Amino acid sequence: MTEILVLAIVNLLIVMFFGPLFEGVVRKYVRANIAHSRVGPLVGIWQPFLDLFKLLSKEDLEVSGTPVMLQRLAPVICLGSILAASLLLPITGKAPLDAGGDAIVFLYLTGIGAVAIIIGAMATGSPFAYAGATREMMLFLIVEPVLLIAILAVAVSSRSLRFMDMLMWHLTRGPSLGMLIAAIAVLMSLQAHFGKVPFDIPEAEQEIIGGPFIEMSGPKLALFKWAIWCRQFVFASLLVTIFVPWGRVGIPVVDAIITLLKILVVYVLVSLIEVVNPRVRIDQALRFYLVMVITATIGLAIAYVVG
Incomplete structure (x- = not known):
């Protein structure tokens, strides 16, 4: 019980700290330095934390005449x-709540996060927030099947829906073709899960002025931002711990450092794609992720036939 509690606390601290930190790193070294040729002070990597502290200290304004409790x-x-979903991932080598949940629970929990954004936006009554919530729902419905099918490909190979079983199977068996194809599909879906260009369709600041979060302010906006940064970290962790798990040495501290470095590489890849692409329309996103669904399905079929 003590071990589970310690692992859970460590997982939560890692996700809540490194989510905003890695966002700050890619802002400074990829978006600012590479995309815009701006060289700022090193303190720039801490900007997400400064944003959070500033928002938490601001007045919590609310739209009158709307369901305030939902907001x-x-x-x-x-x-x-x-954060609950993060407890199912073996970030440090062992998942804190592996015995209490599997991949299906993980998908439910991450889906609840998306639904909360949609409900919170619609509760404000703003037409811009409603448009953003509608886009969020559409993007969720076209991206989630990619992740589901890709996870099923790994589950078929490992004969289990538990992430620890998937991890141990890959560490003992090595790479498989079906799993690698599924990993490519997941990597392509991360751009949408991160909410980055070209798939930042729900927020689209130049079009609908932040979309779901236009009426959010103060602590509520801070929690939403923190949740989004944690979600980015969790999905990147899923990729590197379940689909590309190699490089572990069996020492929790070393494994955690290796995992963090791999996650940072994922952040850099996503950010590079962001700075070289324009935003796409929802119909273009639908066509792209239809291809990713087919790709993940091919990975699932190969995993079923070959293992």
């Missing part, structure tokens, strides 16, 4: 569900 609960549920 208050939505960011809490969003952040809480993402």
Whole structure:
């Protein structure tokens, strides 16, 4: 019990700290330095934390005449569900709640986070927030099948839906063709899960001025931002711990450092794609992720036939 509690606390601290930190790193060294040729102070990597502290200290404004309780609960549920999902991942080598949940629970929890964003946006009554919530729902429905099918490909190979069983199977058996194809599909889906260009369709600041978060302010906006940064970290962790798990040495501290470095590489890849692509329309995103669904399905079929 003590070990589970310690692992859970470590997992939560890693996700809540490195989610904003890695966002700051890619902002400074990829978007600013590479995309815009701006060289700022090193303190720039801490900007997400400064944003959080500033928002948490601001007045919590609310839209009168709207379901205020939904607006208050939505960011809490969003952040809480993402953090709960992180407890199912073996970031340090062992998943804290492996015995209490599997891949299906993980998908449910991450889905709750998306639903919380949608409900919170619609509760504000803003037409821009409603448009953003609608886009969020559409993007969720076209991207989630990619992740589901890719996870099923790994589950078929490992004969289990538990992430620790998937991890141990890959560490003992090595790479397989079906799993690698599924990993490519997951990597392509991360751009949408991260909410980055070209798939930042729900927020689209130049079009609908932040979309779901246009009426959010103060602590509520801070929690939503924190939840989104944690969600990015969790999905990147899923890729490197379940689909590309190699490089572990069996020492928890070393494994955690290796995992963090691999996650940072994923952040850099996503950010590079962001700075060289324009935003796409929802119909273009639908066509792209239809191809990714087919790709993940091919990986699942190969995993079923070959193992």
